[in-house]
Amino acid sequence: MLRQSIRRSIEGRMAAFPRDMAAHGRFTPDMVRTFAELGFLGIRLDERWGGAAMSLRAYCLVQEELSRLSPILSLMVSSTSGLAPMAIQRHGTAEQQRRYLPQLCSGQSRTCFALTEPEAGSDAAAMTTTAHRVSGGWQLNGIKHFITLADDAQLMMVMSITDRAKRARGGVSAFLVEIPTPGVSVSRVDRTIGSAAWTLGEITLNEVFVADSQVLGDIGKGFSYAMASLDEGRLNVASICLGAARWLLEASAAHATSRVTFGAPLASRQAIQWMLADSATEIAATEGLIQAALEAIEAGGSAGALASMAKLYASEMAFRVADRAVQIHGAAGVLDSSPIGAMFRDLRLFRIGEGASEIQRMLIARSVLEQVPN
Ligand SMILES: Cc1cc2nc3c(=O)[nH]c(=O)nc-3n(C[C@H](O)[C@H](O)[C@H](O)COP(=O)(O)OP(=O)(O)OC[C@H]3O[C@@H](n4cnc5c(N)ncnc54)[C@H](O)[C@@H]3O)c2cc1C
Secondary structure (H helix, E strand, C coil): HHHHHHHHHHHHHHHCCCCCCCCCCCCCCHHHHHHHHCCCCCCCCCCCCCCCCHHHHHHHHHHHHHHHHCCCCHHHHHHHHHHHHHHHHCCCCCCHHHHHHHHHHCCCCEEEEECECCCCCCHHHHCEEEEEEEEEEEEEECCCCCCCCCCCCCCCCEEEEEECCCCCCCCCCEEEEECCCCCEEEEEEECCCCCCCCCEEEEEEEEEEEEEHHEECCCCCCHHHHHHHHHHHHHHHHHHHHHHHHHHHHHHHHHHHHHCCEEHHHHHHHHHHHHHHHHHHHHHHHHHHHHHHHHHHHHHCCHHHHHHHHHHHHHHHHHCCCCCCCHHHHHHHCCCCCHHHHCCCCCHHHCCCCCCCCHHHHHHHHHHCCCCCC
């Protein structure tokens, strides 16, 4: 029921969004307004802030459905209900919650999450951005890069070192930095190989004063807040990849049924059927992994390695499904204007963001090895 009503809203009000994002290279104010009107902004935030207080399971479902149209649409949802917003809801002061959360739900502002640095990507603990104690607050210096929608955000959650000796073990803190703030600049914005609207910005922090009231949660706990929300981030990515893969399979099956070559539909050829069969099987396996991870979280625990497995498998699966979809569509699948080609490019990004495949494999292997008896 919920899925059908979400799908109807998306198909009815958002069908032109992929084209608009390509034309404008960003989410336009009209698009943001539509997200807000449909109730897709701040969906995980409490109702008192204007959110829908949705469960993680329902959030994943919304992301799946948006991704059928374009995986990039999910960014607008996570920017108002993902890592930074949920950290404010969980660890923010009453004043921070009052100041920021209603604006996220209404579409007046968006967040970005600034962890990665030029010399600290997969190894996030190698960061060098620092926050020094000064009278009444902190002074931040450093560079963050590859930050999703940094050029669209009005609020940044910036991770900085507050204790060099401790680093990731209690020496990293989270700061809420408004844009504009003196000393903060989004100095470079790169387009990715995916949708023009998925921009990655470089943020320069030059002697930025941040008042004590802008520290998020406890000093020294920033890294643990980020790591604690990783389960949700990984399931978010897995759900986005699942939704896109389902749509690609449906489009491939429809094309194979209608396209005739050598006097018969493509769908009658075993070579094509096997591609459809492999995609369907891998999609079903992804559904199982996401379910298992959600059940572990709903039982009150952490999804741990299951979330890594879901993120790893879903992101690699979706790219394989997209590759088969391009093959089944022939030249029609590689045109710049083709939604199949657009999905192929967008989905490639998910194998790197939110912890690349190699890092997920590293974490999964660690959990396997931990179970070996001493
Ligand atoms: C689309 C997209 C959106 C992003 N959005 C954000 C964002 O909003 N905020 C943010 O903070 N960051 C963001 N990032 C950055 C992302 O977190 C990093 O790109 C990612 O952590 C990898 O870091 P890197 O690019 O520096 O690659 P590197 O760390 O240099 O790694 C390069 C390659 O080597 C592999 N590798 C690294 N170490 C090992 C190892 N020990 N063993 C085996 N293989 C290894 C990696 O898996 C990767 O394939 C985004 C990235 C992308 C692509």
